[in-house]
Amino acid sequence: MLSRDAEGIYWMSRYMERAGHVARLVLEQLQAVQDRPLGAIERGWQRIYTAMNRSPGGGELIAGGEDVDEMLLDAFTLVDDLAFEPSNPNALMPCLAQARENARQVRSVISHEMWACLNVAFLEMRGVRLQDIWTGQPQDFFRDAASITTTFGGIADATMYRDEVWHFFLLGRSIERAQRHLALLDAHIGLFPTGERHWVFDWGSLLRVCEARGAFRRVHSNEYPPETAVDFLVADPAHSGSIAHALATVAAACSVIGGERQDEPARRVRRRVGRAQGLIAYDWPTRDAYDDAATRDMLKVLLQACLGFHTDLEQAYFRYAVLDLSAGQSR
Amino acid sequence: MAQDGHTDDLFSDYEIEPEFPDEMFRSDGEPHPQCRELWSALRAMPADQIVTMQEHAERSFMRDGITFAVYGDDGAQERIIPIDFLPRILSARDWHQLETGLAQRVKALNMFLVDVYGAARILDDGVIPVDMVLGCPQYRVQMRGIGLPHGIHVSVCGTDIIRDTDGFKVLEDNLRSPSGVSYMLANRQAVKTGLRDLFRRHSVRGIEHYTGMLRQTLADLAPRGNSDPCMVLLTPGIYNSAYYEHMFLAREMGIELVQGSDLLVHDGHVFMRTTGKLRQVDVIYRRIDDDFLDPLVFRPDSQLGVPGLFHAWRLGNVGIANAPGGGVADDKSVYRYVPDMIRYYLSEEPLLANVETYLCREPEHLDYVLDNLDALVVKMVGESGGYGMLIGPHATRAERDAYAAKVREDPANFIAQPTLALSRAPCLADGRAAPRHVDLRPFILQGRETRIVPGAFCRVALTPGSLVVNSSQGGGGKDLWVLDEPV
Numbered sequence: 001m002l003s004r005d006a007e008g009i010y011w012m013s014r015y016m017e018r019a020g021h022v023a024r025l026v027l028e029q030l031q032a033v034q035d036r037p038l039g040a041i042e043r044g045w046q047r048i049y050t051a052m053n054r055s056p057g058g059g060e061l062i063a064g065g066e067d068v069d070e071m072l073l074d075a076f077t078l079v080d081d082l083a084f085e086p087s088n089p090n091a092l093m094p095c096l097a098q099a100r101e102n103a104r105q106v107r108s109v110i111s112h113e114m115w116a117c118l119n120v121a122f123l124e125m126r127g128v129r130l131q132d133i134w135t136g137q138p139q140d141f142f143r144d145a146a147s148i149t150t151t152f153g154g155i156a157d158a159t160m161y162r163d164e165v166w167h168f169f170l171l172g173r174s175i176e177r178a179q180r181h182l183a184l185l186d187a188h189i190g191l192f193p194t195g196e197r198h199w200v201f202d203w204g205s206l207l208r209v210c211e212a213r214g215a216f217r218r219v220h221s222n223e224y225p226p227e228t229a230v231d232f233l234v235a236d237p238a239h240s241g242s243i244a245h246a247l248a249t250v251a252a253a254c255s256v257i258g259g260e261r262q263d264e265p266a267r268r269v270r271r272r273v274g275r276a277q278g279l280i281a282y283d284w285p286t287r288d289a290y291d292d293a294a295t296r297d298m299l300k301v302l303l304q305a306c307l308g309f310h311t312d313l314e315q316a317y318f319r320y321a322v323l324d325l326s327a328g329q330s331r
Numbered sequence: 332m333a334q335d336g337h338t339d340d341l342f343s344d345y346e347i348e349p350e351f352p353d354e355m356f357r358s359d360g361e362p363h364p365q366c367r368e369l370w371s372a373l374r375a376m377p378a379d380q381i382v383t384m385q386e387h388a389e390r391s392f393m394r395d396g397i398t399f400a401v402y403g404d405d406g407a408q409e410r411i412i413p414i415d416f417l418p419r420i421l422s423a424r425d426w427h428q429l430e431t432g433l434a435q436r437v438k439a440l441n442m443f444l445v446d447v448y449g450a451a452r453i454l455d456d457g458v459i460p461v462d463m464v465l466g467c468p469q470y471r472v473q474m475r476g477i478g479l480p481h482g483i484h485v486s487v488c489g490t491d492i493i494r495d496t497d498g499f500k501v502l503e504d505n506l507r508s509p510s511g512v513s514y515m516l517a518n519r520q521a522v523k524t525g526l527r528d529l530f531r532r533h534s535v536r537g538i539e540h541y542t543g544m545l546r547q548t549l550a551d552l553a554p555r556g557n558s559d560p561c562m563v564l565l566t567p568g569i570y571n572s573a574y575y576e577h578m579f580l581a582r583e584m585g586i587e588l589v590q591g592s593d594l595l596v597h598d599g600h601v602f603m604r605t606t607g608k609l610r611q612v613d614v615i616y617r618r619i620d621d622d623f624l625d626p627l628v629f630r631p632d633s634q635l636g637v638p639g640l641f642h643a644w645r646l647g648n649v650g651i652a653n654a655p656g657g658g659v660a661d662d663k664s665v666y667r668y669v670p671d672m673i674r675y676y677l678s679e680e681p682l683l684a685n686v687e688t689y690l691c692r693e694p695e696h697l698d699y700v701l702d703n704l705d706a707l708v709v710k711m712v713g714e715s716g717g718y719g720m721l722i723g724p725h726a727t728r729a730e731r732d733a734y735a736a737k738v739r740e741d742p743a744n745f746i747a748q749p750t751l752a753l754s755r756a757p758c759l760a761d762g763r764a765a766p767r768h769v770d771l772r773p774f775i776l777q778g779r780e781t782r783i784v785p786g787a788f789c790r791v792a793l794t795p796g797s798l799v800v801n802s803s804q805g806g807g808g809k810d811l812w813v814l815d816e817p818v
Contacts, residue, residue, distance in 0.1 A: 002587050003604045104396070104569045108582035112395070120394050164606060259607035317606045322595065 013172030020149030469658025552650025596639030
């Protein structure tokens with residue numbers, strides 16, 4: 001498979017995953033704005049921006065002393081920043097635009113159905129401005145956007161041939177999902193420590209952003225005990241949004257791409273994935289001995305591993321240096 | 332026009348003007364025999380039904396991204412090429428004339444390129460002015476002395492054909508990167524779906540095998556007769572106006588769509604960078620201009636090409652379609668001599684006529700052109716896409732004067748042609764059929780044999796009265812039905 005196509009597929013997949021994630025984040029926050037106490041709303045915004053490692057509009061989100069926090073920006077400004085701001089690489093529309101640009105690059109190798117889904121969604125949404133939807137039901141816009149990204153994934157699953165193209169698609173989606181969920185979980189625990197008594201809403205909301213609430217209720221409880229929720233999101237291999245599941249997908253893909261290459265750059269990717277899987281398998285804090293600080297440390301280590309996957313993939317498969325032309329050529 | 336009792340149908344306002352041949356109607360208002368059934372069926376169809384089909388097709392083009400890029404002050408915009416849903420019909424006899432004439436023409440053009448980069452007999456014999464050829468900006472001195480397998484310089488040719496009161500004429504040969512074939516196929520798909528009953532009732536010859544034929548033609552260029560060559564389509568990238576077509580052709584042929592950065596040359600061979608290993612490339616269908624093909628040979632600032640590609644090609648280790656340097660044969664001045672090429676190389680009379688062309692480089696031609704600007708179409712030799720030309724009858728006095736000054740400044744850069752009585756065909760306008768000028772661009776493939784699909788990208792000047800059919804200038808396209816009937 002052409003390296004540039006692999007990179008295009010990978011980024012298309014990442015941007016679609018990111019678009020869906022931010023759409024769900026905003027949707028949750030818009031729900032919170034309607035019926036949550038002011039403090040919870042503020043922490044909801046903080047959760048988003050901390051996870052994104054971003055300050056809206058170049059300024060601070062929260063001002064105030066130890067006792068009194070005060071929101072400096074209104075919801076309209078923040079949603080605009082999260083949905084439409086061109087300079088925000090995590091904003092919904094720039095993500096969709098980037099996904100489409102990458103899809104255009106690789107149109108000859110993705111299915112027609114995937115392209116049509118993405119293209120139609122983009123064309124329908126590109127002219128929307130927040131002021132057009134704000135006075136109505138802005139939630140609908142973000143619900144639709146989230147739905148489109150899920151549909152796109154389903155179409156890919158249903159129409160893609162299971163060759164390298166498919167595996168690079170999975171790599172992009174899994175790495176992006178793991179990164180987003182790890183960062184969000186870390187931010188969430190920082191703002192809503194598990195030892196404190198919280199509204200069920202906060203943890204239910206987290207699970208919903210991670211597309212895990214329904215499964216969690218079925219497997220565990222509808223009261224969303226924080227430790228169990230964290231464990232579910234990180235270590236349950238049966239939950240398709242968990243970190244463990246993402247790592248397993250990355251590991252499986254890495255064993256196939258590049259014709260099972262055995263050179264050092266390719267082995268480096270597999271080693272890093274294996275180590276991350278080992279961390280969850282052997283070192284993950286259990287519910288019986290739960291500790292927020294240790295959990296957050298572990299989340300940070302896993303997040304670094306995900307960032308490392310990207311660098312490794314780039315060096316091994318996308319932009320590798322051609323050092324020895326006599327080796328590895330094929331007719 | 333003649334009607335038989337229908338007072339309010341698609342054609343009730345249709346006007347025929349004797350100076351313009353009509354593709355559907357004779358001068359007496361009766362439809363041509365091959366168009367009678369289509370005309371009759373369209374009249375019986377509610378106009379809004381056809382309009383709805385056309386709108387549906389255009390929406391599907393947008394959805395599927397069948398677009399081209401137009402560059403303006405505010406950057407590139409993606410647009411569809413508007414489709415006109417009323418098909419143009421060509422009889423088998425007409426098509427046979429075109430097909431044989433085009434094959435003859437492309438054969439002669441290839442022989443010209445072999446000659447002009449080889450022994451240059453045609454120049455020695457004074458058939459074409461030496462300075463016109465050697466001074467042509469598209470003449471590539473790097474090509475001299477290079478012999479190509481089977482003498483194929485031009486593998487893919489798109490020739491623009493018009494019909495006036497005298498019959499078919501060649502307006503232009505496009506020998507470098509002719510585009511439009513994807514729109515030909517997209518228009519056919521849309522019209523075939525929308526007008527499926529009508530389509531079935533006509534015996535329309537298929538064109539869907541074009542990409543298969545293109546693949547065969549490219550495979551003919553594989554070095555050393557490799558029967559399973561690795562072929563790629565080289566595109567400038569997604570910002571190129573024809574990117575959709577590049578993607579479409581690569582996908583349909585099942586070959587990789589590559590950019591210059593995906594390829595590298597080592598030891599005289601071309602490789603592409605894959606996720607597994609470097610893979611040797613045998614044939615490149617390039618859709619980038621000569622200038623950008625290889626920075627070591629042509630423009631050194633090219634970011635689109637592949638350093639060393641020309642060398643690998645000259646060694647015979649990779650095939651390139653079309654070969655560099657073909658632009659000298661589709662130069663607007665050299666065009667005038669194509670009929671002479673046919674006589675010179677093939678000892679045959681041209682089966683397709685040229686449009687009369689005045690070369691402003693010739694003093695007597697220049698005088699004539701300047702004296703008759705109000706009746707002529709004047710074009711810049713190096714321009715294409717409908718840019719930089721003056722349509723005398725449609726220009727104001729001030730525009731003609733300004734253009735005359737430019738012609739006087741650099742006469743060799745201009746040619747002129749009579750304002751053509753381009754044929755017209757019915758097109759949908761405000762829910763009615765209205766006459767619009769049309770041309771057509773068939774695609775000729777030259778490998779070990781000549782291959783031509785019975786169809787063309789039929790271009791339409793959608794603005795009433797306009798003669799400019801280029802998509803970049805507001806032109807559209809329509810489906811061309813070549814009938815399968817005894818000649």
